[in-house]
Amino acid sequence: ARAARLDAPLTPGALSDGTPVPLLANLGSADAATAALAAGAEGVGLFRTEFLFLEAATAPTVAEQQAEYTRLLQAFNGKKVVVRVLDAGADKPLAFLDAGDHEDNPALGLRGIRALRAHEQILRDQLSALAAADAETDADLWVMAPMVATVEEAEYFTSLAHEAGIRVAGVMVEVPSAALLADRILPTTDFASIGTNDLTQYTLAADRLLGSVAALQSPWNPAVLRLIAEVGQAGRALGKPVGICGEAAADPLLAVVLVGLGATTLSMSPAAIADVRASLLRFDAEQAAALAAVALAANSPAQSHDAARAFAAAIR
Ligand code: PEP
Numbered sequence: 001a002r003a004a005r006l007d008a009p010l011t012p013g014a015l016s017d018g019t020p021v022p023l024l025a026n027l028g029s030a031d032a033a034t035a036a037l038a039a040g041a042e043g044v045g046l047f048r049t050e051f052l053f054l055e056a057a058t059a060p061t062v063a064e065q066q067a068e069y070t071r072l073l074q075a076f077n078g079k080k081v082v083v084r085v086l087d088a089g090a091d092k093p094l095a096f097l098d099a100g101d102h103e104d105n106p107a108l109g110l111r112g113i114r115a116l117r118a119h120e121q122i123l124r125d126q127l128s129a130l131a132a133a134d135a136e137t138d139a140d141l142w143v144m145a146p147m148v149a150t151v152e153e154a155e156y157f158t159s160l161a162h163e164a165g166i167r168v169a170g171v172m173v174e175v176p177s178a179a180l181l182a183d184r185i186l187p188t189t190d191f192a193s194i195g196t197n198d199l200t201q202y203t204l205a206a207d208r209l210l211g212s213v214a215a216l217q218s219p220w221n222p223a224v225l226r227l228i229a230e231v232g233q234a235g236r237a238l239g240k241p242v243g244i245c246g247e248a249a250a251d252p253l254l255a256v257v258l259v260g261l262g263a264t265t266l267s268m269s270p271a272a273i274a275d276v277r278a279s280l281l282r283f284d285a286e287q288a289a290a291l292a293a294v295a296l297a298a299n300s301p302a303q304s305h306d307a308a309r310a311f312a313a314a315i316r
């Protein structure tokens with residue numbers, strides 16, 4: 001079955017009733033573009049810019065950044081590319097975006113949009129470099145901020161990005177407060193993208209880097225699914241796109257649950273795209289919603305996963 005799937009034409013992601021679910025790639029460098037396209041990526045749903053600058057002792061210049069972003073956008077000519085501005089701090093430390101104060105809990109510290117706000121020129125330079133790269137290429141560039149926790153942060157980033165010439169500016173939803181207030185945050189911005197890695201970490205209060213609490217780090221947890229449902233409902237009500245870019249989107253059955261909860265696109269490591277595409281084709285929109293309801297109704301990640309598997313087996 002695997003060989004047959006690899007030989008099959010790379011059709012766009014969709015449910016069995018034709019509902020499109022674009023399948024996008026999570027990337028950390030423009031060099032990974034060729035492999036992502038070969039794997040069937042319809043664009044990029046999360047470009048992690050911090051990996052370009054992990055070794056840098058000083059902030060990269062606008063020209064240096066523009067060259068990298070241009071290379072990325074050229075590789076995805078005519079396709080959607082969602083770039084995340086620098087997510088420094090916690091698991092992604094950057095020397096030139098240091099928190100300053102010693103932090104006992106860096107995951108709860110000055111990271112993501114908080115660190116960029118404290119060094120606003122770095123954010124302004126990155127947005128200028130992205131806008132300049134967009135102007136010289138033909139990809140559909142969207143730009144989003146990591147670790148947004150409040151309505152005010154969403155407003156701040158969206159207006160700064162628009163002023164810098166970014167046409168489509170959105171926020172990541174990876175802090176529970178942002179999911180809970182999705183109906184207030186989405187009106188202030190162009191789109192949301194749910195980062196299930198951090199959303200799970202913060203919902204369960206379980207450090208994503210710590211093996212001793214790894215058992216708590218399941219995106220099948222109904223508490224995490226309920227937060228995702230909040231965002232999906234707000235997105236549908238307001239007509240705003242809601243993507244998923246955490247690892248959860250790479251799980252073929254969970255991917256269908258996420259679509260049932262209201263996700264409009266899924267972004268994942270390119271290697272996962274073929275299996276997720278095949279899984280989506282087994283369900284129509286009504287079945288995906290019913291599957292999501294079954295997963296949400298469980299008491300634990302294991303029960304949620306088991307119930308979803310049983311439901312999927314029964315409708316096949
Ligand atoms: C996430 O948190 O789910 C996410 C996609 O971002 P990162 O893994 O880079 O923190």
Ligand code: MG
Pocket residue numbers: 146174195197198
């Ligand atoms: Mg994250």
